Amino acid sequence: xxxxxxxxxxxxxxxxxxxxxxxxxxxxxxxxxxxxxxxxxxxxxxxxxxxxxxxxxxxxxxxxxxxxxxxxxxxxxxxxxxxxxxxxxxxxxxxxxxxxxxxxxxxxxxxxxxxxxxxxxxxxxxxxxxxxxxxxxxxxxxxxxxxxxxxxxxxxxxxxxxxxxxxxxxxxxxxxxxxxxxxxxxxxxxxxxxxxxxxxxxxxxxxxxxxxxxxxxxxxxxxxxxxxxxxxxxxxxxxxxxxxxxxxxxxxxxxxxxxxxxxxxxxxxxxxxxxxxxxxxxxxxxxxxxxxxxxxxxxxxxxxxxxxxxxxxxxxxxxxxxxxxxxxxxxxxxxxxxxxxxx
Amino acid sequence: xxxxxxxxxxxxxxxxxxxxxxxxxxxxxxxxxxxxxxxxxxxxxxxxxxxxxxxxxxxxxxxxxxxxxxxxxxxxxxxxxxxxxxxxxxxxxxxxxxxxxxxxxxxxxxxxxxxxxxxxxxxxxxxxxxxxxxxxxxxxxxxxxxxxxxxxxxxxxxxxxxxxxxxxxxxxxxxxxxxxxxxxxxxxxxxxxxxxxxxxxxxxxxxxxxxxxxxxxxxxxxxxxxxxxxxxxxxxxxxxxxxxxxxxxxxxxx
Numbered sequence: 001x002x003x004x005x006x007x008x009x010x011x012x013x014x015x016x017x018x019x020x021x022x023x024x025x026x027x028x029x030x031x032x033x034x035x036x037x038x039x040x041x042x043x044x045x046x047x048x049x050x051x052x053x054x055x056x057x058x059x060x061x062x063x064x065x066x067x068x069x070x071x072x073x074x075x076x077x078x079x080x081x082x083x084x085x086x087x088x089x090x091x092x093x094x095x096x097x098x099x100x101x102x103x104x105x106x107x108x109x110x111x112x113x114x115x116x117x118x119x120x121x122x123x124x125x126x127x128x129x130x131x132x133x134x135x136x137x138x139x140x141x142x143x144x145x146x147x148x149x150x151x152x153x154x155x156x157x158x159x160x161x162x163x164x165x166x167x168x169x170x171x172x173x174x175x176x177x178x179x180x181x182x183x184x185x186x187x188x189x190x191x192x193x194x195x196x197x198x199x200x201x202x203x204x205x206x207x208x209x210x211x212x213x214x215x216x217x218x219x220x221x222x223x224x225x226x227x228x229x230x231x232x233x234x235x236x237x238x239x240x241x242x243x244x245x246x247x248x249x250x251x252x253x254x255x256x257x258x259x260x261x262x263x264x265x266x267x268x269x270x271x272x273x274x275x276x277x278x279x280x281x282x283x284x285x286x287x288x289x290x291x292x293x294x295x296x297x298x299x300x301x302x303x304x305x306x307x308x309x310x311x312x313x314x315x316x317x318x319x320x321x322x323x324x325x326x327x328x329x330x331x332x333x334x335x336x337x338x339x340x341x342x343x
Numbered sequence: 344x345x346x347x348x349x350x351x352x353x354x355x356x357x358x359x360x361x362x363x364x365x366x367x368x369x370x371x372x373x374x375x376x377x378x379x380x381x382x383x384x385x386x387x388x389x390x391x392x393x394x395x396x397x398x399x400x401x402x403x404x405x406x407x408x409x410x411x412x413x414x415x416x417x418x419x420x421x422x423x424x425x426x427x428x429x430x431x432x433x434x435x436x437x438x439x440x441x442x443x444x445x446x447x448x449x450x451x452x453x454x455x456x457x458x459x460x461x462x463x464x465x466x467x468x469x470x471x472x473x474x475x476x477x478x479x480x481x482x483x484x485x486x487x488x489x490x491x492x493x494x495x496x497x498x499x500x501x502x503x504x505x506x507x508x509x510x511x512x513x514x515x516x517x518x519x520x521x522x523x524x525x526x527x528x529x530x531x532x533x534x535x536x537x538x539x540x541x542x543x544x545x546x547x548x549x550x551x552x553x554x555x556x557x558x559x560x561x562x563x564x565x566x567x568x569x570x571x572x573x574x575x576x577x578x579x580x581x582x583x584x585x586x587x588x589x590x591x592x593x594x595x596x597x
Contacts, residue, residue: 027576135397205460208461209459209460209461209462210449210451210460210461210462211460213438213442213446213449213462214439216435216438217435217438217442217446219433219434219437220436220437220438221433221435221436223433224432224433224434224435224446225435225447226448227417227429227433227446228433229417229418229421229447230446230447244555252446270518286437287435287436287437287438340488340490340491
């Protein structure tokens with residue numbers, strides 16, 4: 001028999017079903033399954049310790065609202081990290097976009113839906129612009145993403161402070177705060193609905209479309225992608241643009257939630273975002289990861305924070321715990337990669 | 344003999360003061376395995392890059408089935424049915440074999456979903472399976488990322504990708520350099536199958552016994568020019584080595 005690999009062990013194995021449903025199932029059983037298990041255990045522990053405070057509808061809604069802005073950022077960061085890139089700028093871009101949206105709505109005046117939508121548009125365009133700058137510098141000027149986005153993080157944060165003279169814009173349209181910021185649909189906060197919608201769209205695009213396929217390929221072997229005739233640089237620019245666009249949306253959502261531009265309140269959002277994505281199983285080396293993993297990854301730091309508050313433990317412990325989990329997640333990723341690379 | 348499938352005439356290429364190719368000729372006929380050999384620095388890689396569209400000659404002519412062509416990008420070469428298996432394989436190791444075979448040439452779903460860029464994974468998996476079947480490649484797990492495959496299987500995936508899209512010629516740069524004995528055998532078997540399917544294969548190799556075993560014809564480069572061509576069945580390793588190292592410019596009949 002002339003087969004390229006005819007070791008007897010392989011012979012009896014049935015050809016796995018290649019439908020996307022089975023692919024999803026396989027992922028569930030693997031890394032994503034383990035992260036989900038960790039989240040369930042975390043929730044179970046807090047529930048047992050505080051059965052009347054933690055597993056309540058009100059608290060669950062709280063956790064979900066806390067997670068939603070982070071989730072919007074993490075959807076974009078998943079794409080960026082899958083290309084073996086990194087985007088530190090989202091925390092600055094979020095604030096900048098929030099300021100632009102607030103200023104535009106302030107200038108237009110009024111509370112109409114039109115004004116709110118123009119504010120949203122302005123915020124997203126502002127985010128997109130920063131994303132394009134990042135993408136261009138990373139893909140065309142070939143400056144390392146860490147440096148580019150560190151630079152634009154400072155620049156966007158600084159620009160936001162310049163525009164506002166360092167004073168938070170507080171006259172956010174009240175309708176925005178009442179609707180998007182604290183309103184609900186069938187008991188689910190708007191923020192959560194929007195964030196989950198973004199995660200769903202992001203997940204479908206990632207796993208089912210050519211755009212997603214090129215994102216994985218760019219992180220896995222950019223040169224190979226380029227050699228097949230794909231404009232890999234243009235794809236990278238698009239990926240950073242998407243991350244910027246989502247950071248713009250996150251800025252708008254943050255504005256709606258807090259009714260102020262929270263100039264100083266987002267300094268660590270970039271690290272929380274990266275931590276969530278990496279905890280969710282996306283490899284910092286690019287090429288591997290899933291959106292469902294990111295969704296779970298976002299909830300781990302959020303549940304920890306909420307649980308510590310409910311338990312009355314100093315909330316600062318959350319930062320320590322997330323740091324430890326992040327390092328452990330990256331270490332596991334390295335081990336997996338080393339085990340997989342065969343001669 | 345009929346028109347050569349691919350022919351290079353008087354290819355010149357210099358990099359600054361270095362003349363990598365000095366009027367190199369090269370010929371590939373339909374349905375043959377031709378080995379391109381030469382010592383380090385003889386110009387093999389440069390010639391292959393030029394013939395696969397990755398580099399441009401300073402002078403010379405390239406003909407496909409007798410008509411002159413311009414290979415100003417890998418794209419142009421691919422459009423003419425010329426594929427290359429790079430030494431580093433150029434596979435996205437986190438993607439499965441089907442995704443790699445169709446990388447850059449994805450099949451989209453019909454209708455609106457296709458317009459939105461949705462992939463027809465089922466069709467691509469089906470075509471990949473039949474291509475693997477045709478070439479006699481049996482993968483451990485058709486849905487596993489390429490990184491989880493053995494070296495020989497990865498090489499097979501890279502060759503299968505080239506075989507799937509090539510209509511005329513496949514260039515293979517040292518396809519067995521990193522492989523063990525058994526895997527080398529299997530890859531060479533695969534190369535023969537590709538040839539038997541009607542696609543010419545250009546094999547770049549340093550392994551003389553292997554060249555004589557698998558190739559139909561051998562062309563020898565020395566100092567940027569073709570110095571000899573052999574009919575593999577009639578040549579010996581000594582002949583090849585002599586031509587590579589001290590080759591007279593006299594060409595022997597193929």
